[in-house]
Amino acid sequence: MNFKSRLTIAFICAGLLFPAMANSQESKIIKPTKITKDDAAGMLFERDDVTETTHPDGHETAEVTSMSSSDGKFHSGMYRSTKTRFEISEPYGVDEFMYFLSGSVTLTSKDGSVMTVHAGEAITMPKEWTGTWETDGFEKIWVVHSSDD
Numbered sequence: 001m002n003f004k005s006r007l008t009i010a011f012i013c014a015g016l017l018f019p020a021m022a023n024s025q026e027s028k029i030i031k032p033t034k035i036t037k038d039d040a041a042g043m044l045f046e047r048d049d050v051t052e053t054t055h056p057d058g059h060e061t062a063e064v065t066s067m068s069s070s071d072g073k074f075h076s077g078m079y080r081s082t083k084t085r086f087e088i089s090e091p092y093g094v095d096e097f098m099y100f101l102s103g104s105v106t107l108t109s110k111d112g113s114v115m116t117v118h119a120g121e122a123i124t125m126p127k128e129w130t131g132t133w134e135t136d137g138f139e140k141i142w143v144v145h146s147s148d149d
Helices: 003-026
Strands: 051-054 060-068 074-088 095-109 114-118 122-125 131-145
Touching (some): 114 122
Antiparallel strands (some): 060 074, 074 131, 095 122, 095 131
């Protein structure tokens, strides 16, 4: 088979192959992620992919990631914590939006200023924040952006 024949066959195959590849890309449907009223009322923590942790100080947490962006820099989900108090001496590390569904958290910034966030309120935590985080327990919806992978 000469070069021209092989080239013709290659173009024919490419014409058959590339549309199939394009169709496989088109068939991947991307949809929004929803946290329903029932999810927000705590049902999200009943999912199989919930991560439950008992921390060294004894407090317990549960977390579910509802969405992760394709570039790995944006995530959202829900988080639950029991009573705890801890110091954040290194910068928080990510920019995070938090909407509190239940409970509250008291944040004491490094400069001594105090902010209490209650259920039905939201905050945006800058990645550079340091201070004390104290709570008797809470549930929140969170959205995190990190410029790091």
